[in-house]
Amino acid sequence: MWKPDRLSDQPLYQQIADDIERRISYGEFPPGSLLPSERKLAEQLEVNRSTIILAFGELRALGIIESRSGSGTRVSKFKWGATPKHTPNWHRYAEGGSFLPNLPFLRRIREALQQDKTLIDFASGELAPDLAPIEEINILMSENNYTSYLGYDNPQGYLMLRQQLVSYLSQYRDIQTTESSILITSGSQQSLYLITQCLLSPGDAVAIEDPSYCYSLPMFQSAGLRLFRLPVDHKGVRPEEIRSLYKKHRIKMVFLNPNFQNPTGALLDAKRRIELLDVASELGLPIVEDDPFSLSAYDGSAPQPLKAIDPIGSVLYIGSFSKIAASGLRVGWMVAPHSVVDRLADARQQMDFGLSVVPQKVAAQFLSSPYFQPHLDRLRMHLLYKRDLLIEALQSELPELVRFTVPQGGLHLWCKIIPDVNDNKLLEEAIRRGVIFVPGSVYGSDSGYVRFTFARARADEIGPGIAKFAAALKAILS
């Protein structure tokens, strides 16, 4: 992002006016389009708002932009779109399409994190940079020849990685499979996208956990699915509820995140697992098991997935490197019957022609390297440490105001705020005070919950972050 040069002879406002004019003439802001607000530009360019006001004044004087009170500042049509020429109404195109935008809370969080790099981040559901195996991957990349073939690859994914995953799944997840049953994806996110787009039709009913990550994804609504809720308690979902949803709504598929669920941290009870698979096989109902967190079990005993005890093949299993290695690699996988893998591989070929071979090679090398197991051990130790820092901080800062169950794996702590609070006010106040989290309502639940991710922040930020959060909470309660 361009920033004005504070050492230049040219005044800041003039540099900014020139930059905006350049961006307009390059088409970034077409005639008639809305410019970012003064406040937003001031934040982006790290200047006072008064500087932006001067710059806008300059551009207005030149006829380049127009402001009308209440409707913001727009690029002048007269100057730039000399009639009778018409720039396409890009704004209307951008509002079209059947694909729903991300939830406002998530857009707000993304924006805030982009604007203020000093925010203490309890919002991003990922590992801190120092928990990712960056050194290890660097060594592997410099030692190996990664690009012996760089053409369009098999849309099912790079064979060497699928082979490595066969052993990985057998050794770490107790799942026996073959490389033809594996589809490599750009993370669990793409697995879910492919399933909702290609195996289900608009109008189909599906069951998802409440609260759950799925609610944070307008993807389910974009696909035209009717969503029915399976309440999650500390033992996960109750199998009987699946049967009753099936009777009432003929649900076509069940989406579960049974191991250290996002956001609650719940671990599906062993007895319920067996009952659940019984119900599924009685009804011929497919279960999608989204399993990104198991290997983070702090005591080292990763829970067995449903897929490992699935007697007749009711389960589509989804895995990912995002939560146990690096989310920026964008490597995930799905284990599914042949017909499903075939169909999804065909569809994804039309969407993006398959995944880049480069990160797939990195992932395959890392899995088969001697670094993988020590990395996991270290990861678990650090996550446990950070979880405890978070719990300590919450207990000392907000002993009467919050309630939570202690998670045994995963990256998140799901926290009930006991007094009544307005999600939006709390989030804005927290951002103002330098800390950010995800409001629980994003996950479909009642308001009054907060998801704290403790994996992303540095250890030394956790205490101060919760202190800021406590101050924000107390401020809006008073």
Place this chain on the structure above:
Amino acid sequence: MWKPDRLSDQPLYQQIADDIERRISYGEFPPGSLLPSERKLAEQLEVNRSTIILAFGELRALGIIESRSGSGTRVSKFKWGATPKHTPNWHRYAEGGSFLPNLPFLRRIREALQQDKTLIDFASGELAPDLAPIEEINILMSENNYTSYLGYDNPQGYLMLRQQLVSYLSQYRDIQTTESSILITSGSQQSLYLITQCLLSPGDAVAIEDPSYCYSLPMFQSAGLRLFRLPVDHKGVRPEEIRSLYKKHRIKMVFLNPNFQNPTGALLDAKRRIELLDVASELGLPIVEDDPFSLSAYDGSAPQPLKAIDPIGSVLYIGSFSKIAASGLRVGWMVAPHSVVDRLADARQQMDFGLSVVPQKVAAQFLSSPYFQPHLDRLRMHLLYKRDLLIEALQSELPELVRFTVPQGGLHLWCKIIPDVNDNKLLEEAIRRGVIFVPGSVYGSDSGYVRFTFARARADEIGPGIAKFAAALKAILS
């Protein structure tokens, strides 16, 4: 892929029966599902069909599979799906969804190429491995530290790559833009997918060239778009036709591949470019300019894109590394107004959470390296050489039977077969004789055309490949 061990004491058929049983028990082939045909399995496992017949016999005797004449061989339900348990009807799920499968010809070509590695490949629209900058990328990867950050990245794409593209676009494509106007995608394919899914709604009318790459993509139909044809002659499309399509059908967008068009190789005439932009600005109509081939211009003078002379911002510009460097990198880009970039970045976040950082770093390094320009020079020289080998071979093998215009850039030659032929018969006969191409009808045109890609095959394969093709053509004509 598992292959039977010819040195083992166990007979081949027994090894194969064991492997199929294992694959069934792992869920690759659920109860009731169809197994691959005997012919297909024999090809995959590189054994005689009689060996497969023996293996199937063994499994049938054990009650593991059932064959009914005419409907193939299925996994037994009785044995594997002990009633009253039901495996989900995966096959029906795989047939659901609103996303259309790839065209049968393209599936057939993919399958044939996977099964027979010795086929001379005039079908895959990509560079031969020795034309990709593999050595250069290897050096860059081993010299550089690629993973300093491996978290979820900005959904608009890796900043350093967007910055590099700003200079690249200015220097090589005469396009002035800013990094905020660039969206990084997983190749042009994903750019087209995002545009059709997120900027257009089902029922919208759009114009596409005929013939064109777009016709090979059921993606357009999956998005529910109504397609109208713009005939392509040797000077590209005629701007007047756009006006008349607009009047008749209120088309919402025009998709063009103006530089060395796939499949025809046509270069849009300079006068038509100006007229076309006039029509677009008169109607306020957006043009999508898909521009993967320009830099391959054999004489080194890449044609100026529409975007470079687009006075008021009617053009969405799409670029890619696939045809000038390596398709397996999966890195492409789009230049668009702010509102469009924002919307598409938001949507793609839901689809796959953005592109892996790793190939984006590789691409950024390669663009800014001293290797880039020499690579392009070498690429152009080799493409020209291969084009000439193809033309020579066609002229000497089939002087009376084919007609074509000589392309001045790109990877393909579009060839009219003068006598009447059946596309399907010609393709199958060619495959049988060891050569493969794409039938012209895939691109929406009349049958009787063939697209020969000369970039993918080795230089020494081109002559023999055309000899095989000529033999196939003569065989089905006689």
